[in-house]
Amino acid sequence: MITKQSIFAWIHDLARVYKENRQYLTRLDSAIGDADHGINMDRGFTKVLDKLPDVEEKGLSDILKTVGMTLVSTVGGASGPLYGTFFMRAGMAVGDKEALTNGDVVEMFDAGLQGVLQRGKAELEDKTMVDAMVPAVNALKASVEAGESISQALKAAAEAAEQGMQATIPLQARKGRASYLGERSIGHQDPGATSTYLLFKSAAETWSDE
Secondary structure, eight states, X not given: OBOHHHHHHHHHHHHHHHHHTHHHHHHXXXXXXXXXXXXXXXHHHHHHHXXXXXXXXXXXXXXXXXXXXXXXXXXXXXXXXXXHHHXXXXXXXXXXXXXXXXXXXXXXXXXXXXXXXXXHOOOTTSSSTHHHHHHHHHHHHHHHHTTOOHHHHHHHHHHHHHHHHHTTTTOOOXXXXXXXXXXXXXXXXXXXXXXXXXXXXHHHHHTTTO
């Protein structure tokens, strides 16, 4: 079962991961974007950590919604609204549950994905975070439906996200800032898909004993 402590541990780890990968993500973004993705993700999750003490006594839904709203207000570019929507929709999906079953975790991530799809209007092979998030959620669903543990399912999701991330390299961007580059966007790994892979990798590692 994924508890409030599990969620807090994941959020803290995400803040660490985005801080450690700040320069890497920004370097990727400098090739096809505004050269600020790593900076923005680090700033956003640093602010999220500042907000966590305010929701220590709240339920899972309020915690995830607070993460989402903080990201919307502090992360620049498209990433703030997209990641913010991801966490807000995830919070709506968990409702007033005190702990999450494997099926609840699937619903949480799927709700986040649907929010991203609706907000960003991107499709697979547009060279965006969607290229990592869709296969990750699909792998998570398939693994849970096959009766695997949530740690196994999240490991499968992270592996699928990594493959999706790498698959953005030969694509020509059709959405966002990178799309302005046309064919010059080919040959570069999408920074949003990369930060999405890191999100699933963090969940898999943080909840490896669940």
